[in-house]
Structure formats: structure tokens, C-alpha cells
Amino acid sequence: MRIAVLGGDGYCGWATALHLSATGHSVAIVDNFARRQWDHELGAETLTPIRPLAERLRVWRAVTGNTIELFVGDVTDFDFLASAIRELEPEAVVHFAEQRSAPYSMIDRNHAVFTQVNNVVGTLNLLFAIREFAPDCHLVKLGTMGEYGTPNIDIEEGYIKIQHNGRSDVVPYPKQPGSFYHLSKVHDSHNIMFTCKVWGLRATDLNQGIVYGTVTDEATLDDTFVNRFDYDEIFGTVLNRFCVQAAVGHPLTVYGKGGQTRGFLDIRDTVRCIEIACLNPADRGECRVFNQFTEQFSILEIAQMVKKAGKELGLSVEINHLADPRVEAEEHYYNAKHSKLLDLGLEPHFLSHSLLDSLLNIALKYRDRIDTSLIQPRVNWRRTRNKLRSQERATQYSDILR
Amino acid sequence: MRIAVLGGDGYCGWATALHLSATGHSVAIVDNFARRQWDHELGAETLTPIRPLAERLRVWRAVTGNTIELFVGDVTDFDFLASAIRELEPEAVVHFAEQRSAPYSMIDRNHAVFTQVNNVVGTLNLLFAIREFAPDCHLVKLGTMGEYGTPNIDIEEGYIKIQHNGRSDVVPYPKQPGSFYHLSKVHDSHNIMFTCKVWGLRATDLNQGIVYGTVTDEATLDDTFVNRFDYDEIFGTVLNRFCVQAAVGHPLTVYGKGGQTRGFLDIRDTVRCIEIACLNPADRGECRVFNQFTEQFSILEIAQMVKKAGKELGLSVEINHLADPRVEAEEHYYNAKHSKLLDLGLEPHFLSHSLLDSLLNIALKYRDRIDTSLIQPRVNWRRTRNKLRSQERATQYSDILR
Numbered sequence: 074m075r076i077a078v079l080g081g082d083g084y085c086g087w088a089t090a091l092h093l094s095a096t097g098h099s100v101a102i103v104d105n106f107a108r109r110q111w112d113h114e115l116g117a118e119t120l121t122p123i124r125p126l127a128e129r130l131r132v133w134r135a136v137t138g139n140t141i142e143l144f145v146g147d148v149t150d151f152d153f154l155a156s157a158i159r160e161l162e163p164e165a166v167v168h169f170a171e172q173r174s175a176p177y178s179m180i181d182r183n184h185a186v187f188t189q190v191n192n193v194v195g196t197l198n199l200l201f202a203i204r205e206f207a208p209d210c211h212l213v214k215l216g217t218m219g220e221y222g223t224p225n226i227d228i229e230e231g232y233i234k235i236q237h238n239g240r241s242d243v244v245p246y247p248k249q250p251g252s253f254y255h256l257s258k259v260h261d262s263h264n265i266m267f268t269c270k271v272w273g274l275r276a277t278d279l280n281q282g283i284v285y286g287t288v289t290d291e292a293t294l295d296d297t298f299v300n301r302f303d304y305d306e307i308f309g310t311v312l313n314r315f316c317v318q319a320a321v322g323h324p325l326t327v328y329g330k331g332g333q334t335r336g337f338l339d340i341r342d343t344v345r346c347i348e349i350a351c352l353n354p355a356d357r358g359e360c361r362v363f364n365q366f367t368e369q370f371s372i373l374e375i376a377q378m379v380k381k382a383g384k385e386l387g388l389s390v391e392i393n394h395l396a397d398p399r400v401e402a403e404e405h406y407y408n409a410k411h412s413k414l415l416d417l418g419l420e421p422h423f424l425s426h427s428l429l430d431s432l433l434n435i436a437l438k439y440r441d442r443i444d445t446s447l448i449q450p451r452v453n454w455r456r457t458r459n460k461l462r463s464q465e466r467a468t469q470y471s472d473i474l475r
Numbered sequence: 476m477r478i479a480v481l482g483g484d485g486y487c488g489w490a491t492a493l494h495l496s497a498t499g500h501s502v503a504i505v506d507n508f509a510r511r512q513w514d515h516e517l518g519a520e521t522l523t524p525i526r527p528l529a530e531r532l533r534v535w536r537a538v539t540g541n542t543i544e545l546f547v548g549d550v551t552d553f554d555f556l557a558s559a560i561r562e563l564e565p566e567a568v569v570h571f572a573e574q575r576s577a578p579y580s581m582i583d584r585n586h587a588v589f590t591q592v593n594n595v596v597g598t599l600n601l602l603f604a605i606r607e608f609a610p611d612c613h614l615v616k617l618g619t620m621g622e623y624g625t626p627n628i629d630i631e632e633g634y635i636k637i638q639h640n641g642r643s644d645v646v647p648y649p650k651q652p653g654s655f656y657h658l659s660k661v662h663d664s665h666n667i668m669f670t671c672k673v674w675g676l677r678a679t680d681l682n683q684g685i686v687y688g689t690v691t692d693e694a695t696l697d698d699t700f701v702n703r704f705d706y707d708e709i710f711g712t713v714l715n716r717f718c719v720q721a722a723v724g725h726p727l728t729v730y731g732k733g734g735q736t737r738g739f740l741d742i743r744d745t746v747r748c749i750e751i752a753c754l755n756p757a758d759r760g761e762c763r764v765f766n767q768f769t770e771q772f773s774i775l776e777i778a779q780m781v782k783k784a785g786k787e788l789g790l791s792v793e794i795n796h797l798a799d800p801r802v803e804a805e806e807h808y809y810n811a812k813h814s815k816l817l818d819l820g821l822e823p824h825f826l827s828h829s830l831l832d833s834l835l836n837i838a839l840k841y842r843d844r845i846d847t848s849l850i851q852p853r854v855n856w857r858r859t860r861n862k863l864r865s866q867e868r869a870t871q872y873s874d875i876l877r
Contacts, residue, residue: 151584155861182553182603186596193595193662194588197655201584205861225644226637235628235637235649240808242627247637247646248665253599256669260595260662263650267658271802271856400673406642454673459557459607 076351077161079103079148079199080169081141082126084301085215085284085343089167091291091298092344093351094139101142101161102126103154103170108301111177117305117447120317120439121287124297132297148195151202158199159206165351166203167213170195171257175219175399176307176450178254181458185253192257193264200268211354212265212276213347218336218366218409220259220280222249223402228409231278231362246362251401252454262362269360276359277350281343282336282366285312285424286431289341300340302435305447312337312375312424312432314448319383319390320436321443326450329397331373332404336366336411339422339431349417364411367421382428386437400454478753479563481505481550481601482571483543484528486703487617487686487745491569493693493700494746495753496541503544503563504528505556505572510703513579519707519849522719522841523689526699534699550597553604560601561608567753568605569615572597573659577621577801578709578852580656583860587655594659595666602670613756614667614678615749620738620768620811622661622682624651625804630811633680633764648764653803654856664764671762678761679752683745684738684768687714687826688833691743702742704837707849714739714777714826714834716850721785721792722838723845728852731799733775734806738768738813741824741833751819766813769823784830788839802856 081090081102094100104126112118124132130141142161146153148170158166171192172178178188196214203210221228224247233246245266248259265276287302303309304317315325338346346365355361370378376392383390397403415421436443478495482488483504496502506528514520526534532543544563548555550572560568573594574580580590598616605612623630626649635648647668650661667678689704705711706719717727740748748767757763772780778794785792799805817823838845 151861182599185603186599189595189599189662189666190592193591197584197588197591201587201859201861224646226639226642226646233637233639233649235635235639237628237635237637240628244626244628244649245651247635247649249647250665250669253666253669256662256665259665260591260658263652263658263661264591264655267652267655272859457603457674459553459603 074165074351075099075161075163077101077103077163077166078169079166080171082106083108083169084303085340086169088289088292088300088340089344089347090141091133092289093348094133094141095137095291096348101144103144103146103148103157105145105147115305115307117307118444120302120304120436120442121299123299123301129297132295136295148198149191151198154198155202155206158202162207163210165211165213165354166199167347167351168196168199169215172254174308175252175254176452178252179452179454179457181461183460185457188254189257189260193260196261197264200265200274203274204268204272211351212274213350214261214265214276214278216262216278216280217255217258218280218282218364219255220248220250220262221246221409222251223405223407224249225406230364230410230413251399266360269358273358275355275357276361277355278360278362279346279350279365280362282338283310283312284338284340284343285310286340286427287435288431289344306450306452311372315376315379316432316436317443318448319379319388319433320440321445322389323445323448324391324393325376325379326448327372327376327392327394328399329394329403331376331394332371333401334369334371334405334407336364336369336409337424338366339427341422342367342419345419346414349414349419353417363413364409365414366411368424369407369409378424378428382433385429386433395450398450398453476567476753477501477563477565479503479505479565479568480571481568482573484508485510485571486705487742488571490691490694490702490742491746491749492543493535494691495750496535496543497539497693498750503546505546505548505550505559507547507549517707517709519709520846522704522706522838522844523701525701525703531699534697538697550600551593553600556600557604557608560604564609565612567613567615567756568601569749569753570598570601571617574656576710577654577656578854580654581854581856581859583863585862587859590656591659591662595662598663599666602667602676605676606670606674613753614676615752616663616667616678616680618660618664618680618682619657620682620684620766621657622650622652622664623648623811624653625807625809626651627808632766632812632815653801668762671760675760677757677759678763679757680762680764681748681752681767682764684740685712685714686740686742686745687712688742688829689837690833691746708852708854713774717778717781718834718838719845720850721781721790721835722842723847724791725847725850726793726795727778727781728850729774729778729794729796730801731796732805733778733796734773735803736771736773736807736809738766738771738811739826740768741829743824744769744821747821748816751816751821755819765815766811767816768813770826771809771811780826780830784835787831788835797852800852800855
């Protein structure tokens with residue numbers, strides 16, 4: 074299958090591109106290296122020493138014999154994106170090419186506006202490009218479980234049947250996102266649903282949980298393929314962060330009570346979910362939603378698991394409860410459905426088995442590269458600024474976010 | 476009360492600014508004349524000969540003794556907007572300053588992206604400006620009944636109590652908007668709800684129905700105050716359009732079966748609803764939603780009422796059923812609640828009483844100004860383009876949209 078991976082140089086995108094290439098698909102990456110640029114802006118670095126994309130792709134070809142094509146450009150540039158889609162004629166487009174950090178979107182007004190315009194316009198451009206140049210192409214779009222928020226009822230997969238005043242209807246599940254980033258994904262979801270209806274596009278919106286780990290079968294074939302492992306406050310996901318904190322003896326940064334419950338998945342399942350979605354396309358006119366996670370935990374449970382696993386490795390791990398820098402329920406009901414990908418054949422990896430191999434040992438392996446100044450949260454939801462103090466952008470995170 | 480009216484040179488905004496000024500409030504208009512620019516772009520003109528804003532305000536002062544302040548600029552320019560809010564310290568901001576036409580947003584990709592970026596960024600800027608410079612200010616934001624779409628259950632005012640799998644919660648009412656414009660309002664609603672929660676802003680989101688009429692008490696004080704009356708396909712609302720069509724003997728342009736049912740209100744009720752919202756502010760942290768309309772009709776019912784009223788004036792009115800250029804249900808259940816503004820004291824004008832005086836007679840009065848080439852629909856939801864043929868923007872509507 075011809076598959077374009079937009080954002081294929083990022084954390085989930087890179088692992089996905091390799092997996093799809095390894096499983097026999099013809100893969101092209103579209104990327105503008107924005108994710109590497111944000112590292113420079115924030116003065117942060119991935120724990121793992123990632124290589125330039127050109128080198129990654131050259132070695133991938135040498136090691137596997139498979140070519141991954143590369144289109145360098147920005148999806149918010151319609152002429153670029155349209156020419157890529159026209160040239161590739163993809164059967165599926167996997168769209169990771171968005172700003173995906175909630176704290177980044179909450180730094181200040183510029184970052185909030187950037188996140189929403191970047192994500193919404195990129196996705197609108199993609200919808201128009203598909204409609205015009207590859208109308209039968211299946212859009213596989215990364216959404217987030219964070220679109221739903223934490224309602225006091227079960228979370229369904231995208232739609233819910235409502236009984237109301239003696240009538241009933243199946244309607245889009247109500248959204249209560251918790252950051253300007255999560256809001257941008259909600260905006261995307263509505264836009265995608267609309268274009269499926271009016272233009273007959275086919276789309277799968279994957280509401281992904283919190284991804285952890287860095288090890289996939291393909292990324293371990295050669296050191297050149299090593300994937301990102303972000304542990305800074307802005308781009309690091311919670312489990313990756315806790316493992317790094319454990320590795321350097323930093324108390325785990327639990328926000329508030331830690332009763333915040335979320336869906337989680339191993340990055341090995343991310344790549345498999347994407348493959349499953351591609352192999353089982355939505356119908357024309359269908360906007361299908363899958364909840365893409367395998368287990369749900371509270372943040373405190375995660376911290377306790379890391380503490381226990383650390384102990385097995387001889388690490389003494391403390392748990393700290395910080396004042397929650399976000400505005401969110403610290404204790405709440407949470408029961409999110411996630412059966413559709415399982416029904417299509419997903420065989421989950423479970424955290425209890427991955428924690429040591431794929432997480433803690435990686436953190437220990439690269440312990441010398443850990444910059445502990447990146448650990449403490451500095452972006453506060455209640456105090457999103459209009460402007461950063463000295464400059465608007467492109468200043469070191471550690472200087473400006475205090 | 477100090478009230479800023481953003482978009483105060485437009486159709487609803489102008490009528491509102493005058494009404495608030497006449498009822499004793501200290502009013503400032505913020506506008507960039509985008510609405511007049513779109514007339515130039517489309518080669519369309521309001522039926523009524525509106526005057527430049529500077530003249531309108533000069534004569535308003537001469538006639539009433541009241542000064543309406545004017546700030547000329549674009550709400551997507553944060554520095555401009557922030558300085559206006561800082562200077563005005565408004566107690567309420569009424570936000571009409573958005574691109575408000577569904578067909579305009581469906582012309583091509585540029586117009587779709589413009590509509591969403593313009594509306595979303597303008598509203599984000601306003602939220603940040605209020606938070607920083609007038610945190611106690613009440614945001615009165617114009618949404619649209621079109622955010623809800625046409626679900627098969629009753630439409631509530633913004634929120635709905637859902638019983639699901641033995642639990643219940645009150646959640647935002649699910650949205651199913653029908654154009655890139657309506658989508659932009661849904662994006663706004665989510666953004667506003669979020670900032671009320673995290674920053675404690677106070678907001679009233681007014682989901683307005685289709686406004687008709689041009690006559691308000693204030694606009695009739697002097698010819699200089701005459702309000703817009705749009706009848707072109709892009710900016711004309713359906714009832715205004717039908718009255719103009721009747722006045723020139725053009726068959727009424729009912730799209731499809733005409734069973735599309737919507738909420739409607741007289742522009743005299745629009746201005747009163749805004750005043751009621753300002754006088755009864757939301758609490759800090761509250762994002763309140765009112766459905767702002769007074770009666771619901773199907774398009775075919777509207778056409779039949781115009782036909783009957785036309786007969787009383789000696790006009791022979793035919794009804795044509797055109798292929799629907801939109802993608803929408805042509806017959807559907809529709810029962811939308813709208814009691815909250817009535818509970819706060821709204822006394823509605825009803826269409827049956829306004830149709831002759833405020834609509835048909837205005838259309839007849841200005842019959843010589845009607846350009847019949849603007850009547851037929853040309854923007855088709857199924858065929859939104861990537862680009863207009865010869866140029867991207869700023870070309871005559873009648874030339875490019877065929």
C-alpha cells in the first residue's frame with residue numbers, strides 16, 4: 074500500500090514510518106523538522122541521541138533494502154502539500170504533522186495561536202488536497218483521548234447514542250478538552266467529520282492515549298534508528314518522564330493528588346494500530362473514530378509502578394505531589410471504551426511487561442545525557458501569558474519560563 | 476455600562492451599537508470595515524444605501540447627543556485589540572467581529588481557511604486581552620444555532636444531561652455544524668468554554684438564529700442610520716432574500732424540498748437580546764449559552780408566508796424548488812429550546828406582524844437598487860474549490876463563481 078506519513082520525523086511518526094516500511098508498504102515521509110526546531114527553541118533535547126533524518130533514511134535503505142521517500146515542507150503550505158499528494162497518490166495518509174504538546178500550547182498567546190492555526194490549517198489543507206488529488210485516499214488522523222476530557226459517564230468511541238425527551242439519536246461524543254492543544258484536535262475532528270459528509274472523504278480519527286516507550290522492533294535494528302525519548306516538561310509524556318526521574322534519583326513529579334486517570338499505550342502498539350487502521354480503511358463518507366489505548370491508569374498508579382520497578386533495579390524512588398500546574402479534576406470517574414482496534418486484531422503490550430526493558434533501562438542507559446533542569450513544570454494553565462518576557466519565541470526554555 | 480461592540484459596522488453590530496447607545500450605555504465600536512470590503516470583493520451591495528461609519532456616528536451624535544467611540548482595526552491584530560480593551564476597560568464586550576457567511580466560507584480553500592483563522596484567532600485574542608486587561612469584563616459572543624445542526628432529539632441551550640450506562644452527567648451539547656463558517660463558531664465555543672474554566676472569565680455564548688429585517692427604533696431616526704439589508708446569495712439571509720425576490724417578481728429560491736427548519740428572529744429582538752445579556756452578566760468562570768431566536772419555521776413555510784403577504788400587496792409570487800447547493804437534511808425533526816432569554820424579559824416580535832412593514836415594504840421601497848444577478852446560488856457545498864479560477868480573491872463574484 075502507498076502510505077504517506079506526515080510528521081514522520083517525530084516520535085510516533087518515525088516509529089510508524091519504519092514499521093510500515095518493514096511490513097512491506099511503500100512509505101513516504103512528509104516533514105518540515107518543526108519538532109527538532111522546538112527542541113532548539115526550548116533548549117531541550119531528547120534523551121536518546123537521534124540522528125538527522127537524511128542519515129536515518131540512508132541507513133534504513135542500506136540495512137533493509139527499503140526506500141522511504143522524503144518530502145521536506147510544511148503542511149500549512151498548501152502548494153507544497155498538494156504537490157506532494159498529487160505526486161504520491163497515496164492510498165492512505167497518516168497525519169501526525171501537528172504541534173502535539175499541551176504545555177507548549179499553554180506557554181503564551183503566541184504559542185496558543187500558533188498551535189491552533191498550525192494544526193487546523195494543516196488539516197484543512199490536507200482535506201482539500203485529498204479531495205482534489207486523491208479522493209479515494211484514506212485519512213488516518215491522530216486525535217487524542219484528551220478531546221473527551223473526564224466526563225462522569227463512560228467514554229465511547231467517537232459517537233454516543235443519546236435518549237432525550239422520548240427520542241434518540243447517535244451524535245458525536247461531547248468534547249471537553251483541557252488545553253489549547255487539545256482544543257485544536259477537537260477543531261480538527263469537527264472539520265474532518267464535516268468533509269467526510271459533504272465530500273465523501275474517508276477518515277479514521279485515532280483518539281490516542283498517552284504513548285510510552287521508545288523501543289520498537291525496527292528502531293532497534295541499528296543505532297541510527299533510535300527514536301526520540303522526551304522527558305522535558307513540555308514534550309515529555311508522563312511515563313517517560315517518571316522513568317528518567319527515577320534514573321537520576323529525582324522524586325517523581327505527580328501533579329496534585331494524582332487521581333487523574335488516562336488511557337496509555339506502548340509505542341509498539343501505536344505503530345500496530347496505525348497499520349491496522351490503514352489495512353482496514355473507512356468507507357467513503359465515513360468518519361470513524363477509534364480510541365487508541367490499551368490500559369488506563371491514574372498518574373499515582375503509574376508513579377507507584379515506576380517506584381516498584383525501580384526498586385527491582387536498586388533505585389530508591391520517591392514520589393512528590395506538586396501543586397497541579399494544570400486545571401483538571403484530580404479525582405474523577407474514568408471508563409473509556411477501546412474495543413474497536415482490538416476487534417481488528419490489535420494484540421496489546423502491557424505496561425507491567427514493558428516497564429523495565431523498554432523504559433527504565435533506556436533511561437538508565439542514557440542517564441549521563443539527562444538535564445535535570447528540564448524536569449520541573451513551569452508552564453501553568455492559570456497563568457498563560459500574553460507574551461514571554463524578553464522575546465516572543467526562540468529563547469531558551471530554562472531562561473524564560475520561570 | 477461601558478460596552479465595546481466589536482464588528483459594530485456590520486448588520487447586527489450597527490443595530491446593536493445604536494440600541495445600546497440609545498438606552499444609556501457608553502458604547503465604543505471596534506471595526507476594520509471587513510464587511511464593506513467583502514461587498515467589493517463579491518461585487519454585491521446592500522439593498523439599502525448605507526453611509527460611511529464616520530458619518531453615521533457624526534449624525535448620531537448630532538441627533539441624539541450621544542457619542543459612540545470608534546476604534547478602527549482588526550481583532551486578529553493582538554496589539555491593536557489589547558490596546559483598545561486596555562483603554563476602554565469595558566464592562567461588557569459584544570463580539571460580532573467575525574466572518575459570518577456560510578457560503579462565503581465554502582467558496583474555496585482560501586475562504587475556508589480565512590474564515591476559520593480569522594474567527595478563531597480574533598476570539599482567542601479577545602479572550603487573552605480580556606484576561607489581561609479587563610478580567611471582570613463579560614464576553615457576549617455571537618454564536619449560531621447552526622452549531623447544533625439538526626439532531627433527531629430536542630436541542631437544548633448549550634448543555635445536555637445525558638443518562639448513559641447507569642450514570643449521568645451534564646455535558647456540552649454535541650455539535651454538528653454544516654459549513655466551514657459554522658465550524659469556526661463551534662471552535663470558538665470550545666475555546667471560550669475552556670478559558671472560562673481555566674481563567675475564570677465570564678461569557679455568554681448567544682447561539683443566534685437567522686436574523687431578518689432592517690428596521691429598529693434607532694435606525695429609523697434618520698436616513699443616515701439605515702442598516703444593511705443583504706439579499707445576495709453569500710451574505711443575504713433567507714427571509715431578506717425572499718422579500719427582495721418577491722419585490723422584483725423573481726421566483727423564491729427554496730433549496731430542495733424546503734423542509735429545512737431553523738430558528739428565526741427579528742433584528743429588533745437581536746438588539747434586545749444583546750442588551751438583556753449585558754444587563755444580566757454571567758458569573759466568573761461561567762460559560763452560559765442562550766439560544767437566541769423567537770420562532771422556528773421551515774424554509775417552505777417562510778416562502779409561503781412571503782407569497783401570501785406579497786399577494787396582499789398585489790405581488791404575484793412564485794416558489795421555485797432548486798437543487799439544494801448545500802449538504803443538509805431537507806426534512807428533519809427540529810425542536811430547539813429558547814426559553815432563557817424569554818425568562819430574562821425578552822418580548823419577541825413575531826414574523827407575522829413584521830413581514831409587511833419591516834421586510835416587504837423595505838424591499839419595494841428600494842426595488843430600483845436590486846441587482847437580480849446576485850440572487851441565484853452559485854456556491855455549492857459539494858464543489859468547494861481549491862482556488863478560484865483566475866485569481867484567488869478580490870474578483871467580482873458574478874464573474875468567478877459560475
